[in-house]
Amino acid sequence: MQLQPWRHCFRRGGLVHLSCPSLPRFACGTALTESTPPSWWLKGRPRNVFRSRAEVELLSQLAVLLMPSEPIVEAFRDFPVKRCKEWGCSSLCPDFAAHGVLKVADAALFIEYDGYYRHLEPPGLARDMRKTRALLRFAPAGSVVLRIAHKERKWKDDSLQVLVDCWQSENVPALRRTLQQVADSMLQHCRDELVSGLVSQLEACAPAKLNEHARTFAAGAGLVGTASRSNRLEVQGFLQEEMRLTTGQVAKMIARNPAVLGYSIDANLKPTVEWIKGLGLSQAQVTKMIAAFPAVLGCSIDANLKPTVEWIKGLGLSQAQVAKMIAAFPAPTVEWITGLGLSQAQVAKMIAKNPAVLGYSIDANLKPTVEWIKGLGLSQAQVTKMIAAFPAVLGCSIDANLKPTVEWIKGLGLSQAQVAKMIAAFPAVLGCSIDANLKPTVEWIKGLGLSQEQVAKMIAVCPAVLGYSIDANLKPTVEWITGLGLSQARVAKMIARNPPLLGLSIDANLKPTVEWLTGLGLSQAQVAKMIAKNPAPTVEWIKGLGLSQAQVTKMIAAFPAMLGCSIDANLKPTVEWIKGLGLSQAQVAKMISSFPQVLGLSIAANLALKFALLQQFFARAAAAELVARTPRLWGYRHTRLEHRLDVLKSQGQLCKLAGAMTLGLDAFNRRFPSSRLPTQLKTAWLRQDVKALGVLSADVRSELQFELCQPYLMRNGFYRVCQHVEPSVLKSIMVECINFTFYRAGEAAFEAGQTAKSAFFIERGTLEYQQNRKTSKVKRKLRVGAHNEIIIAEAALWTFWDYVGTLTAPNPASMLKLDVEKHTKIISESELMGEFAAELALHFRPVAWSLAGLGC
Structure with a gap:
């Protein structure tokens, strides 16, 4: 069955990287037929302030292309929404919103421009995914969120991803090229999803010349953070006269947080200061606090300050203690923790998990504990990661908690290096009681039939097992596995070889896996036999290439046959051969992570033949880089690859090979018309030329x-x-x-x-x-x-x-x-x-x- 064109191009959570064709290509055509705005659209109101000049430059041009009958400003709308746990704001502000462009009645097309580098960082990615979900909940079924970015982002998201080239503000040729990339992507891959009028409009109105009205709109658009000279002077006067900050303090404050100059005195500064005073802080305390933490003036009272204070009160602090804490503002502790290498977000999360850390003495608690942990053999990066994951360790006594726990773990038979690695992987073990947690867990595991040596090895490989509850985790899991038909000895052997099994949820992991195997037609005995084989060595070997547990899990889901491959006969030779092409370890890891099927392909009959074919069209280094970037090339039939290389070379478009390989034969012939026949129609050697096979x-x-x-x-x-x-x-x-x-x-x-x-x-x-x-x-x-x-x-x-x-x-x-x-x-x-x-x-x-x- 042919894939829908929309899903074929814009893979959900994936991306399409479009190179730009030659410019210009076509001139302006007719306008779209006007459509009645749907109810969701009418709920919104146009906004006049934008986040970046680049954003408004691109999106205003798209507004003219997609909705030529609407005023440009109407495409930039804010929508009121009900505040919820997933989306904590009362408004939803898509970068661009359009109606009447998709065939689905009343469906919305939201476009987000994610060019700012913060979108590539974990907090930015998380916020973008939340916003995508919020937009799709708000709009009617069939709506689409399109995200435009400059760099690849690996995530699972319901948006449609497109990569475009960068451009500089007011650089007309560069902006025209980027705009054409977006327009072409919609034409080439979403034609059937767009209304016919828009298809005609895009075909007849490619951006050979930028729309002057849109350029004027972009040039005059107001940006967040900009402020008039008069407003800046008024804010400086307020800070000096009302807040009694010195000229030096004001200068330092503006240098740290220049956005404060754009705040409204009546709408932001005065209400915030009055609210803080109402907590019980004196004028001098408020002044000191604002000088140390000017960003507080930009916080919303209802959305930020009130909830924060209520949360602190919920910890058991009185009103006076809250005021004292806010006035004291534990900046030295926070700055010291940040100096360990933790990001601002990690520090915030750490304090939320263990607020008592703000009360620890730097010299009496924090410094000695960190130095002691380093002394175990952990690197600075490992210490940073450990503290972020388990901040309570900073409050543990070295003599009463940390030392005895480490000595007890060593007594199981682990070396100093194994202990260090174990603590780095599972720092919470340092907070476990020896008598109430560690000893009972180890004794219970031994009772399954494992030797002392096996237990030590098991804990070194999977230290998290020491944190599992015997009654809530270990016993039910072992009983459920035994119920599949495995003997006690086989269960013990299986757990010794694959200890993470004990941490799997029966309902979320084990049952669905067994039901899936049973659904394939395997009997209960066959399922038990398969599980007992335990492919742990293969998994560990693959992880040793530099892949995370999550990546390995995703690989197995995509290519389960990998677990049946021999390490010595299949996996090692294949990886070494790929490295021999000139690829780095990181490139090899990325390749097999994105296309694990390569591990099941024959070197002689597949990999070597296809790479030799690529070398007929590319230099060796270029061919190696090509398969590193697009490992799925290994999975296409040799005849298909040869034919498309031949056609693309004849047209001087070899650079488009990766995208061309994904097209069906009809789509490929339409996009790259050629008189050359596919190779499978010209070479029937397998069926006819028996003499050739004989050699x-x-x-x-x-x-x-x-x-x-x-x-x-x-x-x-x-x-x-x-x-x-x-x-x-x-x-x-x-x-x-x-x-x-x-x-x-x-x-x-x-x-x-x-x-x-x-x-x-x-x-x-x-x-x-x-x-x-x-x-x-x-x-x-x-x-x-x-x-x-x-x-x-x-x-x-x-x-x-x-x-x-x-x-x-x-x-x-x-x-x-x-x-x-x-x-x-x-x-x-x-x-x-x-x-x-x-x-x-x-x-x-x-x-x-x-x-x-x-x-x-």
Whole structure:
């Protein structure tokens, strides 16, 4: 089934990087038909202040392109919303809002410009994701949030991502180029989602020349933080006369927080100062506080100050204590903690988790504790990360808590280096009681049948296990695993090899995983056997390449067969070969993280051949950089890659290879018209030129057969399980059971009444299937194309079967032909896959396929 163009281009949470074509391209066309503003639009009000000049320059030009009948200012609107936990503000301010541009009735198109570098930092990413969710909740179903940025951001988000080039303010050619990139991206990939009038408008009105009205609007737009000279003088006068700050203090305050000059005296400064005084602070205390922390003047009383004070009171402080705390403002402690390397956000989170830290003495508590922790062998970066995660450690006594805990852990058999690594990974262990937590947990684990050495190794690998509750975590998890049919000895061995298993949630992790395996057709015993195999060594080896646990988890979800790959026979050789291309360790880690399927590809039959092909069009270093940036190139068929390289080179557009490979054949031919035929239409060597294959060794022929067949078989759930459980069986099926068969126009693959000795995948072309009109519920011919993911006559693989219809090639076509007898023999030789196939045969429902005309 063809993907919807919108999702095909703008992958949700992904991005599209569009290079810019030559300029200019087309001139202005007709205006869009006016549409009645929807109710959500009418709730908003235009704003007159903008965050950056670059933002308003780009978006004002887009306003003219997308809504030419609306005044430009109308596209910049603020919407009132109900304050909630997810979005703590009472207003929602998209950078740009448009209506009437999408086919879905009343749907909104929101555009966010994320060019500022703060959008790349974790707090900025988190806020952007929250805002996306808030916008989609506010707008009708079918609405879209489009985010424009200059650098790639890896996140899971419901927005649509586009990368564009940077431009300097008032640089007309650069802005025109960027605007054209946005317009082209919408045309090339979202044409079917946009109203027809807008498509025509964008086609006829590319920004060969910027709209002067929009440029004038952008030039005159007011920006946040700008202030008139008179206002600046008034604010300085207020700070000196009313707040009694000296000239030096005012200068220092403005240098630290220049935005204060843009505040309104009546709307911001006076109400804030009066509210702070109302807490019980004297004039002198307020003056000192503002001089030390001028940003408080920009805080909203209702949204910031009141909730903060209420939260502090909730900790048990009286009104007088709150006033004293605010007046004292523990800046030295905060500054000292920040000096350890923690960000402002980390410090804030740390204080929220453990507010008592503000009362610790720097010299008596903080400094000695940090130095002692460093003495264990932790680096400065590890100490910083540790304190951010477990700030309570700063309040622990060295002699009464930290030293005894470390000595007890060493007594389990861990070395000094292992203890340091353990504490860095799980600092909360230093807050655990030896008698109430650590000892009982270790004794319980030993009771499973693990030796002292195994327990020590287990704790070194997964120290978090010491923080698990025996009754709430450990016992239920072990009992649930045992209930799958594993013996006590196998459970002990499994936990020793993969201790993080004890930390998994039964309902959120274990049950869904087992249900998924069971849903594939595995019996309870088979599931237990698979789990007992435990692919922990593979996971640890992959993590050793520099990948995080989250990245490895994502890799396994995308390519579970990776767990069945041999480290020495598959993974290591592949990684070393990729490094040999000239890529760094970081590049290799990033490559396999984004496209883990590369680990399952043959070096001889896939990787080496495709890289040699790329070198025919690029220099070696450039080819290596290309696969590092776009590792999915390894996953495309050799013929497809060769054809598109050939076409792009003939048109001088090799730089567009990555994007061109993602297009379907029809879309590619429309975008890059060429008389050159795809390679698979010119080279039928696998089927016809047997002499050419004869010069290859048997091993290479097997690898080629495996490589060519794998994409087709992986469409079927049985073979996906086979690849994970018994990859050798899958390879035997591909090499020994399958032949590529070519059919001339009018030739029948099989006829009704014949014994089914083969099943089929369509490799190329379209075939017609017809059953007896008198006896079948199928009353017309059905056409089955290469894009179809079914196995024709699949019933023959699982039971004795006669073809009940006729399959004919109206035009030349080719199919993969599976020999049923050989297929059955290979599967029956594997105990595990034989049981799985038998179970599948019992539940197979050929009648359903027959009624659809595809059971054959």
